Amino acid sequence: MKAFIIGIAGGVGLRLARLLTADGDHVDGLYRRSEQGELLEAHGIHATRGDLTRTGAPTLAALLRGTDVLVFAAGAGGEGGTNAITAIDGHGLSTAIEAARLADVRRLLLVSVFPEAWRDREVSDTFEHYVETKKRADAELAATALDWVILRPAALTDDPGTGRISLAPALVHTQVTRDDVAATLAELVHTPRLSREILELTEGSTLIADGVQQWIRG
Numbered sequence: 001m002k003a004f005i006i007g008i009a010g011g012v013g014l015r016l017a018r019l020l021t022a023d024g025d026h027v028d029g030l031y032r033r034s035e036q037g038e039l040l041e042a043h044g045i046h047a048t049r050g051d052l053t054r055t056g057a058p059t060l061a062a063l064l065r066g067t068d069v070l071v072f073a074a075g076a077g078g079e080g081g082t083n084a085i086t087a088i089d090g091h092g093l094s095t096a097i098e099a100a101r102l103a104d105v106r107r108l109l110l111v112s113v114f115p116e117a118w119r120d121r122e123v124s125d126t127f128e129h130y131v132e133t134k135k136r137a138d139a140e141l142a143a144t145a146l147d148w149v150i151l152r153p154a155a156l157t158d159d160p161g162t163g164r165i166s167l168a169p170a171l172v173h174t175q176v177t178r179d180d181v182a183a184t185l186a187e188l189v190h191t192p193r194l195s196r197e198i199l200e201l202t203e204g205s206t207l208i209a210d211g212v213q214q215w216i217r218g
């Protein structure tokens with residue numbers, strides 16, 4: 001299995017890359033900074049340096065040749081304000097979709113967010129823009145003919161993973177570890193029969209493999 005992770009040096013992306021590499025998968029991806037390349041190499045992962053906002057779909061498609069699963073785990077995070085969110089979480093996903101089409105990559109897993117995250121709080125306009133942009137990206141991907149899965153994790157933590165989750169089309173927004181998000185994505189990479197589903201992800205009591213398998217339909 002060859003997986004390509006956009007955002008491979010990120011909190012979720014690096015964890016996923018390490019899990020897939022340990023499973024014997026071929027892993028490639030896009031990262032931005034040279035020190036991240038060194039970190040990835042230290043884990044035995046060879047990836048490609050590049051800025052998604054400056055990478056056209058044909059260039060990305062050339063990197064994707066032979067890829068079985070494309071994972072979009074990038075995000076602007078808190079940096080760069082609304083413009084960065086639009087450029088990465090929004091237009092970046094459009095570029096990834098077009099590149100997948102050009103490279104004939106059928107499967108795309110998108111790390112999204114709960115649309116109603118932090119409804120119980122006062123949130124900034126930037127956060128509202130982030131949630132709206134992510135929802136638009138979900139809608140864009142869901143309208144394609146690709147074999148997609150949209151995973152919406154709750155608030156991410158760096159606590160050690162538990163190996164147990166809740167995964168369902170609608171959950172109450174709580175939290176989940178990056179370890180468990182990455183392990184769920186790895187399970188999705190290896191479960192091609194689960195396709196064209198939007199699934200929310202929180203901490204929970206179900207083993208990750210069981211949590212994923214329950215949503216295979218037909």
Ligand SMILES: NC(=O)c1ccc[n+]([C@@H]2O[C@H](COP(=O)([O-])OP(=O)(O)OC[C@H]3O[C@@H](n4cnc5c(N)ncnc54)[C@H](OP(=O)(O)O)[C@@H]3O)[C@@H](O)[C@H]2O)c1
Nearest residue numbers: 007009010011012032051052053074075077113153155156
């Ligand atoms: N934080 C939360 O509570 C939360 C909750 C639900 C969903 N999410 C989503 O989960 C995903 C992963 O989160 P995370 O914690 O792993 O985030 P992260 O650690 O910030 O990782 C995101 C990665 O995307 C990369 N990136 C940003 N702009 C890029 C560009 N123009 N070209 C190439 N790469 C670029 C970043 O590169 P740099 O390292 O160079 O910045 C970073 O490595 C994100 O999509 C986020 O929106 C987050």
